[in-house]
Amino acid sequence: MATETQGEGGGLEFHPMDQFIIKPLFGGDAVNWYTPTNATLWMALAVLAVFALLVLGTSKRSVVPGRVQSVAELAYGFIYKMVEDICGKDGVKYFPYIMTLFMFIVFANFLGLLPMAFTPTSHIAVTALMAFAVFFGVTILGFVKNGASFLGLFWVSSAPLPLRPILALIEVISYFVRPVSHSIRLAGNMMAGHAVIKVFAGFAAIAAIAPLSVIAITAMYGLEVLVSFIQAYVFTILTCVYLKDALHPHH
Amino acid sequence: MATETHSDAAAASAPGMPQLDFSTFGNQIFWLLVALAAIYFVLSRMALPRIASVLSERQGTITNDIAAAEDLKAKALQAEAAYDKALADARMEAQRIIAAAKADIQSDLDAAIARADAQIAEKSAESEKAIAGIRESAMENVKIVARDTAKEIVSALGGKPDAKTVNAAVDSRLKG
Structure with missing residues (x-):
């Protein structure tokens, strides 16, 4: 199945996942850890x-900003306010890390929406x-900042005493599930949207439903633009929430 | 899964997800770390301090402008107060001038009235005197006419008018 040629067969051949294949940029087959690949290229474009x-x-540095500068200031203010609102004043010193994550995700998402990207x-x-970087960073930070009292995060002192051990178990499980949900939410959303667009694109090979397919792609694309931003936002805001738990573990 | 090359891996996982092709994980993680480090460097060294300074500068400019506006407003209020005061002063001055003029006029008027009164009094005294003179002379005339008439009447009645008696009678009649 995988040996068939891509997209040249016409008819109904779907390869919605082929767009996610990681290929070396400069020919060759081997993907070593240092090989520049298409992933490298698009990450580099995001950095640029x-x-x-x-x-x-x-x-x-205009006092009255131009268009691009307003957007940059908007992004800065958006994330800064988010960090300040959720983590409080003492969370502001982690703002550059959170801003790094947000800017990378939002640009990787949006650049990925370009055709052939x-x-x-x-x-x-x-x-x-x-x-996992967020998870470990936040956990270590929690212990460094609060010592053993960081474990108070799992001990819901506002609940009735008999319930607390059960709640603690649930809290611990949910704490360790965080990085999984955190990562799969973003990857899953991005992958699903791109795959669905690709499937619709596959249907466009049939002339009769091609217009419908184009309309569907357009609609999905619009949705994906929204999802691209929302997922970056969600990833960032969850990072802030986890950071808040590390800084202020008591409910 | 452990195959090194992409096509083998793709063949092994096809039609599965390239996301689960673990042979590419090392590569992605390496380049992701490079990308994140680059972004972090760019942000923490250049972008964020610059944007923060621009924002604080703008905040400073706005604060200064607001302060300047407050200043100008205070000045405007001062100017208005000075204007009001000048207006009130001018009004007071005008009142004062009007009062002085009125007082002048009043005193002139009073003097004129007094003079006129004096003249009138003088004239009326003169007239009074003239009238008294006229009255006296009229009385004299009446006396003469009465005496003459009484003499004529007495002589007409056939008596012999005695000048002394007639005069006394007329005088006593006129007095009575």
């Missing part, structure tokens, strides 16, 4: 986009790394 928006866009955030390896 972040640089262009936040550094080149603000290079004039590759979406790094649709890969569980990428999102899981970020989610």
Whole structure:
């Protein structure tokens, strides 16, 4: 099945997952850990986009901002306010890390929406790394900041005493499920949207339903634009919530 | 799964998900770390301090502008107060001038009236005197006419008018 040629057969051949295959950029087959791949390319483009928006866009430092600078300031204010609102004043020093995550995810998502693009955030390896980085970072930070009292996060002192052990068990399980849900939510959303668009694109090979297919792709694309931002937002806000738990573990 | 090359891996997992092709994980993780480190470097060294400074600068500008506006407003209020005061002063001055003018006019008027009164009094005294003179002379005339008439009547009645008696009678009649 995998040996058939891509997209040249016409008719109804779906390869919705082929867009996620990681290929070396400069020929060859081997994907070693250092090989520049299409994932590398699109991550690099995301970095460049972040640089262009936040550094080149603000290079004039105008007091009355231009278009690009307003967007950069909007992004800054958006994440800064989110961190401040959720984590409190003492969470502000982690703002650059959270901003890094948000900018990377949002640009990887949006660049992935370009035709023929590759979406790094649709890969569980990428999102899981970020989610586990958040998980371990937040857990270690919690213990460093609060010592053993960080475990108070699992002990719901407002609940009736007999319920507390059960709640503690549930809290512990939910705590350890966090990185999984955190990463799969983002990767799953990105992958599903791109795959669905690809499936609709496959239907376009049949002339009779091609217009419908194009309309469906357009609609899905609009939805995906929304999802791209919302998932970046959700990932970021959950990171903030976890960080808040580490800084203020008591309910 | 453990195959090194993509096509073998794809063949092994096909038609499964490339996401679960673990042979590419190392590559992705490496490049992701590079990308995140690059973004973090760009953000923490350049972008965020710059945007923060721009925002605080703008905040400062706005605060300054508001302060300047407050200043100007205070000045405007001061100017208005000064204007009001000048207006009130001018009004008071005008009142004062009007009062002074009125007082002048009043005193002139009073003097004129007094003079006129004096003149009138003088004239009326003169007239009074003239009238008294006229009355006296009229009385004299009446006396003469009465005496003459009485003499004529007495002589007409056939008596012999005695000048002394007639005069006394007329005088006593006129007095009575």
